Amino acid sequence: MLNDNLVKGGRERRLLELLKGLAQYPEVTCELVIFSDKIAYQEVYDLGIPLHILERKPAKDPRVFFRLYQLCRKFQPDIIHSWGSMTSVYAIPAAKMLGIKLLNAMVADAPQNQGWRDTHWLRGRLTFPFSDAVLGNSRAGLQAYGAPRFKSHCFHNGFDFKRIARLKPATEVRTQFGIETPLVVGMVGAVEDRKDYTLFVEVAKAVLQVRDDVSFVAVGDGKNLAACRARIPAAYQNRIIFTGNQNEVESIINTFDIGVLMTNQSAHGEGISNAIMEYMALGKPVVATWGGGTPEIVTEGETGYLIREATTTAWADKLIYLFDHPALAARMGAAGRLRIQHFFNLEQMTSSYFQLYQRLLGITPKHPQIS
Numbered sequence: 001m002l003n004d005n006l007v008k009g010g011r012e013r014r015l016l017e018l019l020k021g022l023a024q025y026p027e028v029t030c031e032l033v034i035f036s037d038k039i040a041y042q043e044v045y046d047l048g049i050p051l052h053i054l055e056r057k058p059a060k061d062p063r064v065f066f067r068l069y070q071l072c073r074k075f076q077p078d079i080i081h082s083w084g085s086m087t088s089v090y091a092i093p094a095a096k097m098l099g100i101k102l103l104n105a106m107v108a109d110a111p112q113n114q115g116w117r118d119t120h121w122l123r124g125r126l127t128f129p130f131s132d133a134v135l136g137n138s139r140a141g142l143q144a145y146g147a148p149r150f151k152s153h154c155f156h157n158g159f160d161f162k163r164i165a166r167l168k169p170a171t172e173v174r175t176q177f178g179i180e181t182p183l184v185v186g187m188v189g190a191v192e193d194r195k196d197y198t199l200f201v202e203v204a205k206a207v208l209q210v211r212d213d214v215s216f217v218a219v220g221d222g223k224n225l226a227a228c229r230a231r232i233p234a235a236y237q238n239r240i241i242f243t244g245n246q247n248e249v250e251s252i253i254n255t256f257d258i259g260v261l262m263t264n265q266s267a268h269g270e271g272i273s274n275a276i277m278e279y280m281a282l283g284k285p286v287v288a289t290w291g292g293g294t295p296e297i298v299t300e301g302e303t304g305y306l307i308r309e310a311t312t313t314a315w316a317d318k319l320i321y322l323f324d325h326p327a328l329a330a331r332m333g334a335a336g337r338l339r340i341q342h343f344f345n346l347e348q349m350t351s352s353y354f355q356l357y358q359r360l361l362g363i364t365p366k367h368p369q370i371s
């Protein structure tokens with residue numbers, strides 16, 4: 001397994017969930033390679049999987065190619081499973097020189113109209129011809145990157161419900177962040193250009209002008225955090241809360257009444273959002289930006305709403321409507337949880353990967369014998 005790092009992100013969460021799932025299969029032995037010492041998910045050390053850190057110093061250090069080749073020659077893997085665009089570039093020489101199958105799983109978003117301007121898109125065009133299989137977590141992503149159909153596979157993310165078995169009491173979370181209202185709208189995601197937190201603040205202000213029983217909570221860190229906090233009017237400082245980086249995200253989501261995801265589509269196209277999965281697994285109705293892989297997980301009118309217009313009014317109207325119809329919101333939340341249980345579960349995701357590994361190695365696919 002190759003990935004850039006283990007910072008907090010959807011790709012990294014998916015990688016860890018797969019490693020946990022594969023640990024149950026006696027047929028599979030894994031080793032993990034990362035190219036930075038940034039490790040936010042400390043749980044990786046509990047997996048008992050060899051972890052190799054091949055730091056890139058400088059960032060475009062050509063020696064990484066040789067170091068990865070040496071590592072692969074020693075470990076002799078059957079498959080290199082690369083999770084990023086640059087790691088796929090690094091993997092090509094070792095894979096081709098040592099006769100190792102290359103699974104290129106770099107497709108985790110769905111960029112819109114980026115083309116030659118997008119570095120990741122370019123790396124995809126470079127690495128796809130040398131890959132034995134190309135994997136995306138959304139059909140929209142594979143289409144956006146122009147992945148070759150004859151070697152493309154779409155495996156949606158899988159959620160491990162064990163993650164929400166022991167949550168902090170909601171009263172404790174509310175006290176921690178000063179949430180005083182009965183209703184909460186929440187959004188989880190990096191406070192970077194790809195998420196539209198400017199819109200989040202504007203929508204919050206619009207809703208708070210007509211309702212005094214709602215708080216808006218944003219969970220995440222990033223370069224735009226200070227600027228977003230500065231946009232909050234003094235009158236709403238205790239109603240629009242940016243928590244910064246947090247470890248127990250699921251416990252915070254559990255206090256939400258509605259989970260939202262506002263995407264800046266000029267900068268990013270969603271694959272399958274882990275934040276949306278977490279909302280739905282915890283029984284929250286979802287309101288999200290239409291586009292990318294989001295319609296593949298959110299069923300319009302059944303598990304939530306998809307907003308096509310990035311306007312304050314469009315978003316505020318949907319949130320207020322759900323608050324005014326609590327029975328509908330509850331039904332949507334329950335339907336969302338069932339959808340994750342049936343179609344986005346960890347066992348299904350892990351089994352799909354296992355069978356793809358078999359096909360790559362010319363083995364007739366069969367269901368794994370779980371130890």
